[in-house]
Amino acid sequence: MPPAGKARPTFRIGELATLSGRSVHTIRWYEAQGLMPGVRRDSGGRRVFDHLHLGWLELMDRLRTTGMSIAEMREYTALVKEGKGTLKQRHAQLAQHRERVKAHIAELTLSVKLIDRKLRFYDEWIETGKQPEAWWPRASKTANTRPR
Numbered sequence: 001m002p003p004a005g006k007a008r009p010t011f012r013i014g015e016l017a018t019l020s021g022r023s024v025h026t027i028r029w030y031e032a033q034g035l036m037p038g039v040r041r042d043s044g045g046r047r048v049f050d051h052l053h054l055g056w057l058e059l060m061d062r063l064r065t066t067g068m069s070i071a072e073m074r075e076y077t078a079l080v081k082e083g084k085g086t087l088k089q090r091h092a093q094l095a096q097h098r099e100r101v102k103a104h105i106a107e108l109t110l111s112v113k114l115i116d117r118k119l120r121f122y123d124e125w126i127e128t129g130k131q132p133e134a135w136w137p138r139a140s141k142t143a144n145t146r147p148r
Contacts, residue, residue, distance in 0.1 A: 008050045016049045020057045027057065034074050035060050037081045066101045 017024045030036045031047070036056065040048045063073055076093055079086040124132045 008052075010048045010050050013047050013049065016053060016057075020054055022057055022061070030057065030060055033070060035070075035077050037077055063097070066097070067104065068097050072097070 011019070013024050013027055016022075016027055020027070027036070031039055036053065038050075038052065042048050060073060063076070064070075068076075072093070076090060079090050079093070121132055
């Protein structure tokens with residue numbers, strides 16, 4: 001944080017793209033979606049960003065990557081724009097999203113284990129030239145067939 005009375009360093013959209021590793025198009029998209037609070041414009045109408053936008057882009061990318069809907073991201077951004085009176089709401093929204101992400105990770109972990117078992121099945125078949133005894137995953141809500 002700069003000393004009191006000193007302005008924070010600012011940069012243009014191209015610089016933000018370089019610093020963040022995101023394209024200019026992506027940054028403009030986030031802004032058009034209402035997902036970039038605090039973007040100012042200079043006297044020429046050009047966007048002006050500061051270091052806080054770097055962290056914000058990372059957060060928005062992570063939320064999107066982890067399955068948060070654009071509508072939820074807009075809601076979160078709107079709460080941020082409202083100020084510190086919404087801290088509890090923001091916390092609750094992120095905590096709820098975190099639980100969904102953890103549940104998804106658990107499902108993905110089960111999927112990887114099943115794929116690993118199938119790979120071992122094929123490894124044995126390739127190595128011995130004989131089809132191993134069939135293996136079947138435990139019954140699940142969605143699996144009623146036995147893949148080979």
